[in-house]
Amino acid sequence: MRWVWRALAGLAVLVLILVIGVMLIPTERIARLAADQFEKATGRALHIEGEVSPRFWPVLGIKTGPVTIANAAWSDSATPLFAADSVTIELSASALLGGDVKILGIASQRPRLQLERSKSGEANWEFQPEPVATPDGAGDTAPAVNAPAGPTAFTLERGLISGATLRYIDHGTGQDLVLDGVDAEISIPDFTGPFTLNARAVASGQPLSISAEGGVFSAFADGRVVPLTLDLTIGQNRIGFVGRGGWAPRAAEGALTASLSDIPALGAALGTAVSAPPTGFGADRLSVTGQVMLDEKGALYLRGAEIIADNNRLLGDLDLSQGEARPKISGNLRADALEFAGLAGGGGSPGPGGGAAGGMQARGWPRDHIDVSALGLVDANISLAANSVDLGVVKFGETRFMLTVDRARAVFDLRQLAAYGGAVSGEFVVNGRGGLSVGGNLSLVGLDVAPLMQDLAGWDRMITKASLNLKFLGVGNSIDEIMRSLKGDGSLTLGKGELRGLDIAGMLRRLDTSYVGEGQKTIFDGIAGTFTILDGNLTTSDLSLVAPYLTASGAGRIGLGDRDLDMRLRPTAFPGGGEGTGGVMVPLRITGSWADPTYRLDLEAIAREKMEAEAKAAEERLKQEAKEAEARAKAELEAKLKSELGIEAAAEESLQDAAKRRAREAVSQEAGRLLEGILGGN
Structure with missing residues (x-):
């Protein structure tokens, strides 16, 4: 992003060349010269179509026809990074004569900006200047890349964007956010002093506005941390930050105040359908305050947090990091009574x-x-x-x-x-x-x-x-x-x-x-x-x-x-x-x-159980009577066998076994008598 500010300053310096050049050189050559200088400064192709018209009164300036800035080489989108029907830049002639670049105003007609982040984390708004050949030995040259240098000093009294469209695509997360009707105004009255930004837009039907004030623009343009105040509103939601921040690398620390009373509007602006939370979770009131820190990986750390959700009050510390598919919140919270x-x-x-x-x-x-x-x-x-x-x-x-x-x-x-x-x-x-x-x-x-x-x-x-x-x-x-x-x-x-x-x-x-x-x-x-x-x-x-x-x-x-x-x-x-x-x-x-x-x-x-009980009792009686009858018959049979045949069952011996035993004994006795008769006859 450092090269964005360098490109802005370079473009302003080129205005003087263009203003003087249009009186001496054809407009096509003027446009080509400006595009070449921009590409050397940023590494991106700049196309200026139509006439380049100078303006001498009431201020010195220039107005172009349609302007486009090429997208990053890794992007597969045919849409350029920036496109506008025309760009107007106004400069202070007296400041230029003194060697300073004092931009009185920059305005673009129907600008379109497409910001993209690749799956590997590259951003298409981060410019890389073309390498510059430097001498190497006698008459030989070797390519070398210029070391980053601070942006050219300039001032901007008023920069305007009206009716712009901004689209942000994150190829890593799949997020696709579109801001329509973007109206913005930026002011940098002193290159080494404070700057302000005010912008309004519509995101998925939700009104959005942002106000920012920063200190020491030259340091901020170079990516360093400077005092920073932000005020963001989305629908009925408002988020405020007072502290310090920078973008190379990304870093911020300060006091956060957030009133999130319109969660559906916040979700819609971020491209996600979210229903209003139930009572106790912020149906009527949801606010978050605390000291926030942002690291270069995009992780947020909220310390000393106070969360008010309707009648509930929670205190503690929270961390918000970007996961693979969605953000992740970690932390410890405590409360008195929760409803x-x-x-x-x-x-x-x-x-x-x-x-x-x-x-x-x-x-x-x-x-x-x-x-x-x-x-x-x-x-x-x-x-x-x-x-x-x-x-x-x-x-x-x-x-x-x-x-x-x-x-x-x-x-x-x-x-x-x-x-x-x-x-x-x-x-x-x-x-x-x-x-x-x-x-x-x-x-x-x-x-x-x-x-x-x-x-x-x-x-x-x-x-x-x-x-x-x-x-x-x-x-x-x-x-x-x-x-x-x-x-x-x-x-x-x-x-x-x-x-x-x-x-x-x-x-x-x-x-x-x-x-x-x-x-x-x-x-x-x-x-x-x-x-x-x-x-x-x-x-x-x-x-x-x-x-x-x-x-x-x-x-x-x-x-x-x-x-x-x-x-x-x-x-x-x-x-x-x-x-x-x-x-x-x-x-x-x-x-x-x-x-x-x-x-x-x-x-x-x-009654049913009584009938079942009586039936069971009758069944038991019949079984008992049958057993008694069987016992009587058995006893009568034993007595008859004993009296008529001399068969008497021993202990634990059935009548059938006793009869078989008695038969064997009789056969044995008869066989013995026959054998004695035969032997005696001899």
Whole structure:
């Protein structure tokens, strides 16, 4: 960029040659001479078409026809770096006579500027002058490149650009930004003094303006760091900087103030569609202040940062670096109380039956669209510590977690999370790649169930401590869709407590379902079970409850999406409990919505189970009678064989084996008698 200023100064010096030359030399030769001098100074071809007209009154100057400056050799674009229908330069004649270049004004008609950065980082606005041959020995010459020198001293009272078009293309990142209607004014009253720049433009339909003031223009033109003040506005957003800056190499440090109350306009100006953030993330107010530093690689370091997002205030340090596909933010933040009720939908306002701040509807979950498109703008690796966090649906106490964002997928690694008198640990994931999904692997220990269920569902009848292990995944763009799609599994353990509004033991004693309502309760020693979740329905088959006067097993479904339930409990009252229940077992059916469940004793199940029990008993009786008849027949057979044939079974010997044994003995005895007769006859 140093050569840009050199080119500007060289072009101004050429004006004097042109003004004098047009009176003596044809305009075509004048234009060719100026183009040759510009190319030697910058290494780029300059084309001046049409007539070159001098101006002597009221000031000395020159006006050209169409002008173009060639693009970099590595660019494959046919569009030049700069093009204008005409360029007018006005000089101070008296200053020229004194040997100074004092530019009174530079103006261009319909200028077009195309800035490009290659994949390797080369910029097409960085000029390289042509090498100059220097003597080498006797009569020989060897090419050598001039060492960089400071720009020629000049002043510019007023430089104007009106109705320009500026296009910036980054071939490395794919960014393509176009500024239309660019009006700019630059003033350099003293080459070694301060300079100012004011510009306005339109970027993707968003108004943009910038004001800059710098000190010691000669040093800034040479790339060195100078005092610098910037004020940038995009839509309703405003970014200010007061400090020092330079561009060779790129460097800046100073105070940053940013008011980003119009995020969609900022995204549109940068060529990215971004929705307004939810409440708590800057829906009404978003500001950033701190000390910022910029290094030569383009990385930003924000120290002592204060971030105000609606009612939230965060402090800490942040680093912003350019990744392969998108910027990356790293840092550490801390806060007192954080409110993110907007994540729950429903505007963050409490609804009927929905808890103190959950925004729940009595018979449904919020259906507000949850927009997480901002996750795709940057990658992140941020640690956050807060004294409390309100997510609208649930609330947490002291919180410590690590947030990692990679390609629109955010992972919350929960290092410390106090919640409802207990603690939560594990991992929670928000995935914004191609839609929205949430999931996690969480362990919850010692949570107070009543306030938790009040926030989740507006239901506070369970007074106990809970421990829960949960794996889950839900897909959808609202809480309602996510709850209806949930799948996963887990286990639940409840300690001693009470279930208000339901007296199970009273129902069993009186076989009366009226033991429901205010003043009724079931005291228990513990509840435990495992469950699976599929399509927003939680099912369990091994729920167990132990209470002072009863036990119960349970199975059924809890609709997490529809907020309903269909559970069957099989409670058994202990004998002698209170009024003497005698071991009564009556299945209890609980159905309906969470807001208004229905309780009924399953008498049909009692009759069915009684019939099944009687049938089983009858079957056992028949089996027993058959065994007894078989035993009697066997005994009668043994007695008859013994009396008639002399067959008697030995211990652990069947009648069949005894008969075979007796037959063998008889055959053996008869064979012996026959053998004796034969031998005696001889």
